[in-house]
Amino acid sequence: MTRAANEAAKAQRPARKEAEDVPIELGELSELIGYTLKRAQLKIFEDFLRCMAPLQLTPAQFSVLLLLDRNPGRNQTEIASTLGILRPNFVAMLDGLESRDLCARIRSVNDRRSHHLVLTDKGKAVLARAKKLVAAKHEARLNDLLGADNRAALVAMLAKIADEF
Amino acid sequence: MTRAANEAAKAQRPARKEAEDVPIELGELSELIGYTLKRAQLKIFEDFLRCMAPLQLTPAQFSVLLLLDRNPGRNQTEIASTLGILRPNFVAMLDGLESRDLCARIRSVNDRRSHHLVLTDKGKAVLARAKKLVAAKHEARLNDLLGADNRAALVAMLAKIADEF
DNA sequence: TATTGTTATACTCTATAACTATA
DNA sequence: TATAGTTATAGAGTATAACAATA
Numbered sequence: 326m327t328r329a330a331n332e333a334a335k336a337q338r339p340a341r342k343e344a345e346d347v348p349i350e351l352g353e354l355s356e357l358i359g360y361t362l363k364r365a366q367l368k369i370f371e372d373f374l375r376c377m378a379p380l381q382l383t384p385a386q387f388s389v390l391l392l393l394d395r396n397p398g399r400n401q402t403e404i405a406s407t408l409g410i411l412r413p414n415f416v417a418m419l420d421g422l423e424s425r426d427l428c429a430r431i432r433s434v435n436d437r438r439s440h441h442l443v444l445t446d447k448g449k450a451v452l453a454r455a456k457k458l459v460a461a462k463h464e465a466r467l468n469d470l471l472g473a474d475n476r477a478a479l480v481a482m483l484a485k486i487a488d489e490f
Numbered sequence: 491m492t493r494a495a496n497e498a499a500k501a502q503r504p505a506r507k508e509a510e511d512v513p514i515e516l517g518e519l520s521e522l523i524g525y526t527l528k529r530a531q532l533k534i535f536e537d538f539l540r541c542m543a544p545l546q547l548t549p550a551q552f553s554v555l556l557l558l559d560r561n562p563g564r565n566q567t568e569i570a571s572t573l574g575i576l577r578p579n580f581v582a583m584l585d586g587l588e589s590r591d592l593c594a595r596i597r598s599v600n601d602r603r604s605h606h607l608v609l610t611d612k613g614k615a616v617l618a619r620a621k622k623l624v625a626a627k628h629e630a631r632l633n634d635l636l637g638a639d640n641r642a643a644l645v646a647m648l649a650k651i652a653d654e655f
Numbered sequence: 656t657a658t659t660g661t662t663a664t665a666c667t668c669t670a671t672a673a674c675t676a677t678a
Numbered sequence: 679t680a681t682a683g684t685t686a687t688a689g690a691g692t693a694t695a696a697c698a699a700t701a
Contacts (some may be wrong), residue, residue, distance in 0.1 A: 348531035349572045351619070358632055359534050359549050361645050364574070364652035366527045370653060374663095382525050385691095395517035402659065407514045409529070413690065416661060423529060438659040439699045448558050456518070467523055470655060480526050482636060482644050487529035490537060490635060550668095567682060576670065581684060595683095603677045603682040 338486075376462040380455050385410070386422060387459070390452045393428055393444050400432075400439040427451055500517070534632075541627040545620050551587060552624070555617045558593055558609050565604040566595075592616055 354360050373384050382390070387406070392404055419442070422428045427448035430440035444452065468476050468485035519525050537551050547555070550573070557569055570580035584607070587593045592613035595605035609617065633641050 349557065349561050349564060349568060351572075352556060354553055354556050355649060356645060357624070358629065358645060358648075359531075359538050359639075361648035361652060362527070362531045362534055363549070365648040365655075366524075366531045367574070368652055368655045369524050369527055384528070386503060387567065388519055388522075388525060391517060391519050392514065392659075396514050397515060400659075403514060405579075409532075411693065412659080413661070413663090413694085424605060436659080436701070459522070464523065466655070467651070470650065476523075478648050479644065480521060480523060481638060483523075483526035483530040484520060484622070486632070487526060487533055490530075490533045490631070565682070577682080578671085578684070578686090579669065601678070601682080603675095605683075 327451055337380040372466065373459070373463055376458050377455060380451055380458065382451075385418065387455055389418065389422065390427065390448060390455070394449065394452055395443050397443050398431075398435070400441065402439075404442060422448070450466065537631065538624070538628055541623050544614055545623065546566070547616075547620055550583065552617075552620055554583065554587065554601060554607065555592065555613060555620070557613065558607050559617055562608050565598070565606065567604075569607060581582040 327400070370384055370473060373387075377383075377387065378466055388408055389404065393399075396404070401415055401419065405412050418426070419430065423430060426445050428442060428444050430442060433439045433441055471479065516634075535549055538552075542552065553573055554569065557572060558564075561569070566580055567577055567583065570577050575583070584593070584595065588595060591610050593607060593609050596608060598604045598606055637643065
């Protein structure tokens with residue numbers, strides 16, 4: 326593009342000042358709860374994956390391990406529905422964790438249709454390391470940014486929205 | 491299942507009390523920023539779609555209309571990148587809005603590669619109605635739940651995470 | 656008949672490479 | 679050669695129907 330054409334292009338949309346790169350204005354967007362929520366969530370998940378890179382765990386996988394540790398022996402329907410995962414989609418997810426020897430399906434002797442889910446020893450060890458990484462790198466960083474009190478208030482408000490909205 | 495088998499099934503995992511349905515414990519999950527953020531975001535988007543059902547606008551489409559209204563004449567690359575949408579994915583999205591006569595692509599006379607994006611009159615009218623629906627039904631509900639001050643603090647913290655984390 | 660886990664499938668989002676027309 | 683818009687495509691995530699085994 327010639328210099329003359331460049332000038333002409335800038336003249337087409339009236340610039341406030343000569344040769345200024347006018348930034349796009351977000352306007353009402355920056356006050357919209359859905360917009361800010363989504364952008365914040367993407368940033369947080371991105372950082373979570375970065376912090377968890379050595380263990381290769383996604384947020385969803387981490388949440389499953391946490392739940393199995395706290396609630397050993399529950400079946401797939403119970404764990405999946407608690408996390409808002411549909412049962413059909415939970416099958417491949419469990420396959421992935423089980424193939425890495427992080428958890429195991431144990432056929433129930435009382436109801437041979439269902440599987441009791443448990444963490445393996447390796448699963449417990451990985452979860453312990455994962456918890457430390459999350460606390461030391463991920464959650465700590467949020468504390469630095471907001472302060473402990475604000476961070477707690479934020480989580481409380483998000484939980485209220487998730488539960489009561 | 492027989493009554494006896496039912497009793498046996500309940501005996502397998504030690505229940506706190508007889509015949510009690512032991513709920514699954516979320517444990518540390520409920521304090522994790524990523525978990526609460528994601529669940530809240532899903533609830534908010536769900537409510538947004540419900541409120542916007544008469545206009546058939548998704549959150550992403552609404553954000554595009556808002557941005558075009560505030561920044562008329564920008565090109566696809568500028569609008570898409572502002573919203574974190576990849577240019578290839580923005581094409582189909584614009585096709586949808588343009589086919590509904592909500593916005594228009596106008597070939598630039600200075601640079602015939604790029605399109606100036608503008609809202610149509612119908613697009614402006616729909617956006618005006620959409621803004622009213624969002625304010626009256628969606629955002630108002632959040633104000634009711636949290637209170638105006640808390641709501642503002644929440645949005646501010648989310649914006650800080652999105653911008654600085 | 657109902658439920659658990661499963662398969663198959665489809666639809667949306669997101670991501671990358673490469674093409675075309677312009678510059 | 680570089681850029682704007684586009685196409686094609688592939689991968690996640692999410693949704694529903696239906697099947698086999700079991701109750």
